[in-house]
Amino acid sequence: MFLMLFLILLLFAGIFGKLFWIQIAATESYSSRGINLVKNSVVQRQRALVLESGRGEILDRNLQPLTGNIVKALVAFPINSEFAMNGQEVSQLARILKTNKESWLSFARNLKEPQVWGTQDGGKALSLSSQQVKEIDRLGLANIKVVEMEDRYPTGMTARQLIGFIGQNPDRVMQLYGSDLEKGRLALTSKIGGAGLEKSFDAWLRGVGETSISYFTDAGKRPLAGLDARMIAPDNSFYPVKLITTLDSHVQQQIEALMDKLNIREGAAVVQEAAQGDVIAMASRPNYNPLQVDLASNNWSNYAIKATAPGSIFKTIVAAAALDEKVVTPTETFDCEGALGKYGFTCWRKDGHGPLTLEEGYAQSCNIVFANVMRRLTATQLEKYADKLGVLNEVGWTGKTDTRDAFEQFDSEERGQLFAAHTPENDEGVLMQTAIGQRDVRMTPLQASNMVVTLLNDGKGFTPRVVKEIQYQTGREMEAFPVKSLASDDGKISAATSRTLLNWMREVVTEGTGQSLQGAKWKLAGKSGTAQIQNGNQEKVNQWFIGYGPVETPRYAVSVVIKNTDPTESNKAIPLFKGIMDILASQGLSNSK
Structure with a gap:
């Protein structure tokens, strides 16, 4: 009996000692894993909500925000029912939020963690007015x-x-940020850049930590006195960083509105400064919601840097090669009867243009003229001039930075192409199709506008x-990206050839395929293009226009492409180009920015 009593006392002493050790002696570092019980007990009672990701801001050239608007929002916390609102308070709150009582009660009853009003069905936080904030504060509600x-x-954001x-x-977190994972600076569930500038500049934009609000309760979900709501934010005056772009958000917004007005389902537009090639605007359609990304769809893809068939805008490169290589004289004519007589090669004008010089053939976009000119050039020469005009490789800013050995500003920019892998490059029929921007030729809208910038700078590309x-x-300043050639x-192509081609682009508008641009606010110059493509079993076309303006003192180069249109559809590329130039003419933008 005494032995049993002794064993029971010994057991209780052991349990008491264990509890003493856990609760008092070893609360900061319990077990071989060093678990902090105080910290974890608080965490278990803490209900936190991230208010700011800590990511850097993305701004336009005038320091107007493109991302990261700050709004006033309502947060509800799941706490003990004794702190819940009474019927009158619910009615008052519903009135302030411009909703009904049932909607609020449905939202509040299902709370398991802090949640922002408006996000319950995957939506966005509802922005509160200053008057709503005052009225909510007057209610003095605990939860x-x-x-x-x-x-x-934000809703309505541009350049998505x-x-x-x-x-x-x-x-990708494990691949790129393994050391940050080990140090606890990042979790596997942390959000990182998935595409665009968010991805290419992610290392800078990630910041140094989130800003969150925490609500502390006891085991009964009652608010702890003095610990009810607390803001937790990184204490670093240098972060988050600011990404200063070359974009003009006002111009960008107007261009996107114009694309939607013209009902452009698929396409892109690029605006560059003539002086050094900075991108003023870059728009792509279809649009998408960056909060609900369907990766299987291509609507989030930036078509401005994706290569597609260019059609007759490619004749600019053939003309540059012919002029610099002096294979054509200025007065020489080529007879267009509507068809070449071989390879099934025809001109867009079925009854033919008659005799044309190369200059006239460029203005009228005559296929027969360029097929005959291509007979005097080789595939190697054509490739050389395509390279000189920057349409074979990625053209976006690349180089070393203070923290990166190799860096590309544009995410997933594609290269251009003349010939596919197994295409017989020296076959005459192949070369003729290539000369008019068909068959295997591919070019991005950014390459196309940058080609015009190159011509405007006497053959010097940026x-x-x-x-x-x-x-x-x-x-x-944290990091600078200087202008680069x-x-x-x-x-490069010669300055004389550059100036000649720019003059020929003027004739496209005054006498050729771009005459409908004569009513624009500025005098304009450019080159049209229509490329036949196959989309499954259907024949479609890409509509292009590239050019510059104003003619007297060129300030901007613009390229537009409308992709996968029905051959019977009216041309939207020229109206879009004209509309963009009219927008630029109305802005009074300065090249000095």
């Missing part, structure tokens, strides 16, 4: 709080495909920037 919250992708999106990608610099939150192993 709700008005907070400032980041709206990363260029900016891209953020999302969860555990594999690598287009879309980001000028990165600044700390204090305004101090576009290097080509084949050198």
Whole structure:
């Protein structure tokens, strides 16, 4: 009996000792894994909600925000029912929020963690007016709080495909940020850049931590005195950084509105400064919601940097080769009867143009003229001039930075192409199709507009920037991306040929296929293009126009493409080009920015 009593006392002493050790002696580091019980007990009672991701802002050239608007939002916390609102308070709150009582009660009953009003069905936080905030504060309710919250992708934001999106990608987190994972600075579920500038500049944009609001309760979900709601934010005056782009958000917005007005289902537009090639606007359609990205769809893809068949705008390269190689004289004529007589090769004008010089053939976009000119050039020569005009490789800004050995500003920019892998390059029929921008030829809208910039600078090309610099939150420069020339192993085309082609582009508008541009606010110059393509079993066309304006003192190069249109549809590329130039003419934009 005594032995049994002794064993029971010994057992209780052991349990008491264990509890003493867990609750008092070893609360900061329990077990061989060093678990902090105090910290974890608090975490279990903490209900936190991220208000700001800590990601850097993306701004336009005038420092207007493209991402990250700050809005006033209502947060509700799941706490003990004794702190819940009574019927009168619910009615008052519903009135302030411009909803009904049933909707609020349905939202509040299902709370398991802090949630922002408006996000219950996957929506966005509802932005509160200053009057709504005052009325909510007067209610003095324990389970709700008005907070400032980041709206990363505001309704109506522009340049969505260029900016891209953020999302969860555990594999990529492990691949790129393994050391941050080990140090606890990042979790596998952390959102990182998935496309666009968000992806290419992710290393800078990630920041140093989130801003969150935490609500502390006891085991009965009763608010803890003095610990009810607390803001937790990184204490670093240098972050988040500011990504200063070359974009003009006002111009970008107007261009996108114009594309929607013209009902452009699929296509892109690029505006560059003539002086050094900076991108003023880059728009892509169809549009998409960066908060609900369907990766199986291509609507989030930036068509401005995706290669597609260029059609007759490619004749600019053939003309440059013919002029610099002097294979054609200025007065020489080529007879167009509507068909070449071989390879099934025809002109768009079935009854023919009659005798035309190369200059006239360019203005009228005559296929027969360029087929005959191509007979005097080789595939190697054509490839050399395509390289000189920057349409074979990626043209976007690349180079070293203070922190990166190799860096590309444009995410997933595609190369151009003359010939496919197994195409017989020296076959005459192949070369003729290539000369008019058909068969295997591919070009991006960015390459096309940058080709015009190259001509405007006497054959000197630039690598287009879309980001000028990165600044700390204090305004101090963190990283700069200087203007850079576009290097080509084949050198550049001559200044004389550049000026000749620019003059020929004027004639396209005054006498050729672009005469409908004569009513624009500026005098314009350019080149049209229509490329026949196959989309499954259907024949479609790409409609192009590239050019510059104003003619007297060129300030901007523009390229537009409308993809996969029905051959019977009216041309929308020229109206879009004209509309963009009219927008630019109305802005009074300065090249000095």
